[in-house]
Amino acid sequence: MNWQPHAAALATRVTHHTSRWRGPVASVPRHQFVPNWWQRTPAGWALQRGADDTRTWLAVGYRDISLITRVGPLHADHAKPDDQPQGMPTSSATLPSLLVRMFQHARLDDCDELLDVGTGSGYGTALVAQRLGNHRVTSVDVDPYLVDAARRRLERLQLRPHVVLADATDELPGGYDRIVATVGVRPIPASWLAALKPSGRLVTTIGGTSLIVTADKRGDGSAVGRVEWDRAGFMRTREGEDFLPRSDALVDMARTAEGEEIHTGPYPVIDTEQAWDLASMLEITVPGILHGYEEMGERHTTWLAHEDGSWARATALGSERPTVHQSGPRRLWDTLDEIRAYWLQHGELPLRGANVLITPDGQTRLSRGKWSAVL
Structure with a gap:
């Protein structure tokens, strides 16, 4: 398939021509990371298989949209055409422009070692592996299939970052200059601050909100930063096959x-x-x-x-x-x-632009003017 023009057009849409992310977006075949996906219809979720319609696969794969790859416990790669899963989306391929923005918030330098929390399809991991090099990128996910599939897809592109099966809210492997999470958390896990090197930078979202938090680690083990004026929405972290059922x-x-x-x-x-x-x-x-x-x-x-x-x-x-x-x-x-x-x-709510203090145990305090909240 002639995917390169589609990737180049996507890179033009989601990056500035001087951006260091222009090259990775233009050179990574996103469609290979999303061979199948779920599309919401009035009747429920409908399976879309790229190999059945390669023109649609390329058109959808290189649009700046998120693609749902797992609903409840059923991954699109494992589904039959007539399957109709129930529940909430539990994994997706994030829209490329948002991935780029999250990595930009991290202020990555060429020599930084990065922890990518939430491997998902592996596409975002591919972008940072292209940008920083294989040996500087570790990616974690709680889903065994996603980890195995991402490794295979990355390997086909000669990309070999360290992709690990792990619960990101528990102890993490290694130490990092930057941690970027494409999952929502509340509270911010203490293990993240422990894994962050001194002066390292954390970028995440607060679970259930559109709030992006950036914070830099201090010598006492805490981190200070702010809620960015930007917005993002990610699925919450989960420990098992699915989120807890609602009542x-x-x-x-x-x-x-x-x-x-x-x-x-x-x-x-x-x-x-x-x-x-x-x-x-x-x-x-x-x-x-x-x-x-x-x-x-x-x-x-x-x-x-x-x-x-x-x-x-x-x-x-x-x-x-x-x-x-x-x-x-x-x-x-x-x-x-x-x-x-x-x-x-x-005239506005106090959240965006709020100061952020994260203590070593993960307690997060937001404050702006006379308003404050502790997560």
């Missing part, structure tokens, strides 16, 4: 039940999950909230649910004030309204 009974209550408390809210209904800054602030305040949004004509409904049994639902026509139902130990919609009120009062 369908709780979700059903959030969608349909009468609340213990019913009132008229002050702000219009919005899709909270797609309001990235709002959703991130809510996640920092109350970690682990599930979101849902539905439209039926002019009728808009948003629901929130938490594993502690709290749930909330707001329904309205158009931009009218919503009817809010809430139940459980916490009033989730009240928390959301408090965040929206803060936004209106101050």
